[in-house]
Structures are given as C-alpha cells and as structure tokens.
Amino acid sequence: xCDTVVAxxxxxxxxxxxxxxxxxxxxxxxxxxxxxxxxxxxxxxxVRCTYIEIPQVQHTYAVLLSKPYxxxxxxxxxxxxxxxxxxxxxxxxxxxERQPGLIGMDLLRLALERAASAREAVSVITELLARxxxxxxxxxxxxxxxxxxxxxxxxxxxxxxxxxxxxxxAKEVEGVYTIxxxxxxxxxxxxxxxxxxxxxxxxxxxxxxxxFHFARCYSDFLYTTFGDSRRRRARTMALLEAQAGHITVxxxxxxxxxxxxxxxxxxxxxxxxxxxxxxxxxGPIRRSQTAGSLVSHLDPAHPTHFVTGTAAPCTSLFxxxxxxxxxxxxxxxxxDKYDDxxxxxxxxxLHRLTLRNYPALLARYRDARDALERRFLTEALxxxxxxxxxxxTYARECFATASEAEARWTEAVRTADVGRRERWLHRVAxxxxxxxxxxxxxx
Numbered sequence: 001x002c003d004t005v006v007a008x009x010x011x012x013x014x015x016x017x018x019x020x021x022x023x024x025x026x027x028x029x030x031x032x033x034x035x036x037x038x039x040x041x042x043x044x045x046x047v048r049c050t051y052i053e054i055p056q057v058q059h060t061y062a063v064l065l066s067k068p069y070x071x072x073x074x075x076x077x078x079x080x081x082x083x084x085x086x087x088x089x090x091x092x093x094x095x096x097e098r099q100p101g102l103i104g105m106d107l108l109r110l111a112l113e114r115a116a117s118a119r120e121a122v123s124v125i126t127e128l129l130a131r132x133x134x135x136x137x138x139x140x141x142x143x144x145x146x147x148x149x150x151x152x153x154x155x156x157x158x159x160x161x162x163x164x165x166x167x168x169x170a171k172e173v174e175g176v177y178t179i180x181x182x183x184x185x186x187x188x189x190x191x192x193x194x195x196x197x198x199x200x201x202x203x204x205x206x207x208x209x210x211x212f213h214f215a216r217c218y219s220d221f222l223y224t225t226f227g228d229s230r231r232r233r234a235r236t237m238a239l240l241e242a243q244a245g246h247i248t249v250x251x252x253x254x255x256x257x258x259x260x261x262x263x264x265x266x267x268x269x270x271x272x273x274x275x276x277x278x279x280x281x282x283g284p285i286r287r288s289q290t291a292g293s294l295v296s297h298l299d300p301a302h303p304t305h306f307v308t309g310t311a312a313p314c315t316s317l318f319x320x321x322x323x324x325x326x327x328x329x330x331x332x333x334x335x336d337k338y339d340d341x342x343x344x345x346x347x348x349x350l351h352r353l354t355l356r357n358y359p360a361l362l363a364r365y366r367d368a369r370d371a372l373e374r375r376f377l378t379e380a381l382x383x384x385x386x387x388x389x390x391x392x393t394y395a396r397e398c399f400a401t402a403s404e405a406e407a408r409w410t411e412a413v414r415t416a417d418v419g420r421r422e423r424w425l426h427r428v429a430x431x432x433x434x435x436x437x438x439x440x441x442x443x
Contacts, residue, residue: 023085073105104148
C-alpha cells in the first residue's frame with residue numbers, strides 16, 4: 001500500500017509545485033536511493049527491465065530513484081527536467097496477463113528516463129502499456145500482481161493517470177490531488193484508452209456511456225476495500241485542502257507522517273486498517289510498512305528533493321538531495337538481510353526499537369527530529385541556486401548529522417525503560433521479521 005500527494009502552484013505557499021510519496025513494502029524489503037546519469041544509447045540496443053527486455057531509446061535523462069533493492073524500476077523518483085512521479089498499486093476487475101510484462105515500477109522509471117514533462121510522461125506510460133501490457137510479481141516474498149495508478153508532476157503541471165490492465169484514463173489536476181490504492185477518476189477525464197467505456201459495457205459493468213464511471217466500473221471490491229484506500233485518500237485530501245494557499249514542504253512531510261489524527265494511535269493496535277504512515281503488524285492485511293519517502297519542491301530553476309532513504313517517516317529525517325549533485329554515501333546497497341553499514345538498516349534499529357512502546361519511545365526524540373529537520377529544510381531551500389559542489393557538500397553534512405543524531409536516539413531508546421510493551425501479536429510478527437533479516441537480538 002502507498003500514498004502519493006501533489007499540490008500545484010495554485011495552492012502552495014510559494015507558488016511551486018510539490019509532490020510527495022510514501023512507498024510501502026514489506027518490512028525487510030529494503031529500499032534505497034539511486035542516481036542514474038543521462039546517457040546516449042546505440043541504435044538497436046535494449047534495456048532489461050524487471051521481467052522483460054524492451055528496445056532502448058536513443059537518449060535517457062538523468063534520474064534520481066527510490067527503489068526496492070531487487071526491482072529494476074522504482075516506486076518514486078524525479079528526472080533532470082523536474083518531472084516527478086509516484087505510483088500506486090490498484091486492484092481491478094480485469095484479469096492479470098499471464099505473461100510477464102512491465103510492472104508499475106518499470107513504467108515509472110521508463111517515463112522518468114524518457115519524458116521531459118508530465119504530459120509527455122503520460123504518453124510514455126500509456127504507449128508502453130499498449131505495447132507490452134503490465135504484469136509480473138511485484139512482491140519479493142509472495143505472489144502479488146496488480147495494476148497501477150500514477151501522480152505525475154513537473155514544475156508547471158500535474159496529471160493523474162490510472163490504469164486497469166491495458167485500459168487507462170488520465171486528467172490534468174489543479175490544486176490538491178492525492179491517490180492511494182484505489183481508482184479515483186470517475187466520469188471526467190482529459191485522455192483515455194480508445195475502448196475504455198466499451199470494455200466496461202461488454203463486461204456488463206455499466207449499460208452505456210451515461211452510466212459509466214471509471215472507478216466504479218473497474219475497481220475490485222475486496223482489495224480496494226481492505227486496503228483502506230478510500231479512507232486514506234480522504235485523509236490526505238482533507239489535510240492538504242485545509243492548508244490550501246499555505247502548503248509547504250513541511251505540510252507535505254506532515255501529511256506523509258500522518259496516523260489518522262488520533263492522539264492515542266499506536267501501531268500495535270488492530271489487525272486491519274492502514275494509516276498514511278504505514279506500519280506493519282500481524283496478519284495478512286497489515287504486512288507492509290512505509291519503506292521510503294520523498295517530497296519534491298519542483299522549482300522551475302532549482303528543484304530540491306527531500307528524502308528519508310529509510311523506513312517509517314515518523315521515525316526518520318527528511319534530508320535534502322539534488323539531482324545535479326552527487327548523492328551522499330549511504331553505504332552498500334541494502335538487501336533483505338541486516339547490514340549495519342547500510343543507512344537503511346542502521347535506521348531500522350531505531351525504528352524497530354521504538355516499536356516496543358511507540359508513543360513513549362518516539363516522544364524521546366520527536367522534538368529533536370523536528371528541530372533538526374526544520375533546519376535542513378530552511379537551509380536547503382535557501383541554497384537551492386548555489387553551485388552544485390556547495391549543495392553536494394551540504395547534502396553530505398545533512399546525512400552525516402542525521403546519522404549522528406539517529407545513533408544517539410537509538411542508544412537512548414535501546415536503554416530506556418520500555419514500560420508498557422507492544423501487544424503480543426504485534427511483537428510476534430516483528431520477532432519473525434527480525435529473525436528473517438538476521439537482526440541481532442540485542443539490536
């Protein structure tokens with residue numbers, strides 16, 4: 001499960017388009033940040049995606065990606081033209097294709113590498129969809145096949161693109177728009193596949209064009225319902241609409257950290273129900289957590305991106321990076337096995353220790369997290385037009401400062417009197433995930 005949010009310049013405090021995403025994966029399915037430079041490719045060359053190989057284009061743009069370690073594609077990313085994309089798993093009535101094709105994360109990366117605007121990215125994805133379809137297992141540990149929706153933004157516009165098999169609908173959006181794991185387009189769109197309505201009529205999902213509603217006709221009931229997509233989307237829309245005209249990077253970060261607004265919320269309660277900042281627990285429904293987060297400030301001249309590079313944004317720091325400046329060293333590429341040299345897994349110690357008594361232990365470093373992050377945001381946006389070398393140095397300093405702070409918080413949480421521990425089933429689930437990852441019992 002994931003959540004992606006966008007605010008166009010009409011509703012942001014500084015008139016700059018903002019896009020954010022939480023990428024939710026299973027607890028040990030580590031995610032990492034990758035910079036891929038622009039490149040020219042020989043005529044007739046091909047690119048190997050997660051499951052299939054397709055013809056390569058002559059030139060690909062530089063991209064910054066946040067991706068599960070085992071997938072070629074990415075859950076979210078940006079390119080050198082300021083195009084930013086986040087995708088969502090959606091579950092529809094159309095059967096999945098039996099032969100592997102492109103998965104949603106592949107489509108996202110291909111669009112970033114090939115599109116210089118949000119509108120062009122819509123065309124790239126839909127043309128690839130028509131030619132290759134979408135299909136293939138999207139989970140590292142069990143079979144999970146789904147279709148995809150996308151929020152796509154550039155410094156001037158934003159689009160929502162939603163798919164069901166090879167069918168799709170897209171529309172340009174103004175103001176606030178958010179997507180979770182369900183279709184949202186209804187009776188109005190700007191672009192669509194040629195036989196979008198006809199397929200629904202032939203299958204008996206509606207009688208005619210007047211009765212057609214994309215989300216209602218194509219959505220699968222079971223997964224869409226139990227994924228809590230409608231409630232999560234309603235929550236993100238309400239949070240951002242309440243701040244219309246004043247939305248900032250901090251607003252987007254707060255939205256991605258949201259747990260529903262209850263002051264008594266804690267992640268060990270309940271076997272169903274997903275919040276925007278997702279936390280895994282016992283059972284088949286809550287088996288994913290937010291594994292990485294991104295907020296992009298798409299200033300036309302100097303885009304700045306804030307990333308966690310770690311799971312659980314509520315326990316993480318958003319740190320600045322720029323596409324034209326080298327990424328800071330985050331250690332070796334993480335896998336699903338614990339490695340203290342990797343940024344992702346070092347932070348997992350803090351995250352998983354905090355889960356022992358989430359409200360009490362988070363309170364030990366939440367204020368320090370917020371103060372340090374405010375400094376990162378303020379200073380990074382102020383120096384967005386500085387030379388690339390200077391910004392690269394600052395990004396390295398932010399990552400180093402964050403690592404030092406998280407090391408202190410980890411030790412404080414590890415040695416704290418836990419008090420009331422998490423509920424038993426929650427503890428059982430996390431003990432299993434820790435064991436499978438090879439995390440030391442002493443953390």
